[in-house]
Amino acid sequence: MDTAVKTNTNRQKKEAIVEELTANASKAKAIVFTNYEGLTHKQLEGFKRAIKPLDSDYIVAKNTLVLRSLEKAGIKVENPAELDGPTGTLFLFGDVVEPLKKLAKVIKEFNLPKVKFGILDHQALTSEQVLKLATLPSRETLLAQVVGGLKSPIFGLHRALNWNLQKLVMTLSAVVATKPALAVAAAPVVEPVVAEIPAPISEPESASSEPAEPETILAETVEEKQAEQPETPASEQPTENVKSEGGEN
Numbered sequence: 001m002d003t004a005v006k007t008n009t010n011r012q013k014k015e016a017i018v019e020e021l022t023a024n025a026s027k028a029k030a031i032v033f034t035n036y037e038g039l040t041h042k043q044l045e046g047f048k049r050a051i052k053p054l055d056s057d058y059i060v061a062k063n064t065l066v067l068r069s070l071e072k073a074g075i076k077v078e079n080p081a082e083l084d085g086p087t088g089t090l091f092l093f094g095d096v097v098e099p100l101k102k103l104a105k106v107i108k109e110f111n112l113p114k115v116k117f118g119i120l121d122h123q124a125l126t127s128e129q130v131l132k133l134a135t136l137p138s139r140e141t142l143l144a145q146v147v148g149g150l151k152s153p154i155f156g157l158h159r160a161l162n163w164n165l166q167k168l169v170m171t172l173s174a175v176v177a178t179k180p181a182l183a184v185a186a187a188p189v190v191e192p193v194v195a196e197i198p199a200p201i202s203e204p205e206s207a208s209s210e211p212a213e214p215e216t217i218l219a220e221t222v223e224e225k226q227a228e229q230p231e232t233p234a235s236e237q238p239t240e241n242v243k244s245e246g247g248e249n
Contacts, residue, residue, distance in 0.1 A: 017061050021069030021089070024057060028091040030120040031075075032103070032130055034113035036060060036088035043110060044088070050102045055094030063087050078124060082117050096120070100134035107131075 025031060036044060048058050063083045070077055077083070092099050107113065118125035125133075 014065060017059075017065050018069045018072070021059065021061060021066060022072040024059070024089075024091040024093075025069055025073035025075055028093055030092040030096045030118060032090040032092070032100070032118040033066075033083060033116040034088045034090065034103075035085045035116060036113040037086045038112045039110065043106070043112075047102070047106050050106075051090070051099045054099045054102070055092075056099040057091045057093075058088055059091070060086070060088045075119060075122065077119075085116075087116070088113060095138065097133060097136050097138050100130065101138070104131060104134040 039047075044058075044060070051058060063080075066083060066087055066089060067077065067080055090099065090103065103113075103115075107115075115127035115130050117127060118130040120133075
């Protein structure tokens with residue numbers, strides 16, 4: 001009777017452990033299997049307290065129970081023999097890096113526990129890859145870097161736009177300040193237009209328009225008329241005079 005009760009009690013405990021492991025495995029982002037042999041109970045409890053605020057849990061259970069819970073959670077282990085020896089399972093529900101940093105710190109301090117292998121997004125990781133993850137920046141650091149990288153172009157654009165606006169305002173201010181001087185300098189010099197009075201058109205002089213000279217000037221004397229007349233040749237002289245001259249001889 002006592003044996004049957006004890007058997008039922010152990011079975012119930014195992015089933016409770018499997019249910020807990022299955023629930024953790026189903027919601028965990030990553031799982032790391034370690035060999036905790038050599039660590040004291042105090043050291044194990046200290047490690048559990050350190051990772052608890054980091055949304056992680058560390059459970060020590062038999063390998064058969066671990067494999068059964070993984071199977072129920074739909075996680076396949078390619079080589080179950082890798083779980084040989086005492087196994088402590090680290091479940092990472094949130095940030096993967098920070099709990100692994102705590103694990104790396106304990107390993108550096110005690111040289112324990114030994115990492116067997118890990119699973120990240122249903123992909124198997126070697127012990128070296130698990131410890132490599134511990135060297136990455138934390139989630140908060142990565143987010144800060146991403147946000148900083150996203151803000152840098154925005155800040156650059158903001159500065160560029162502000163500078164362009166300031167430059168435009170400065171240019172417009174300079175134009176307004178120099179506008180009167182530019183207007184005076186650019187105004188064309190208007191010279192007074194002198195209307196040229198056209199010269200009177202002279203009409204051709206006509207004979208009738210000239211005043212007649214006095215007759216006293218135009219009139220010729222008898223002597224002038226005689227002087228202008230050509231002398232009559234001797235052959236043309238009147239015969240009377242020739243005959244008279246011959247008679248006298």
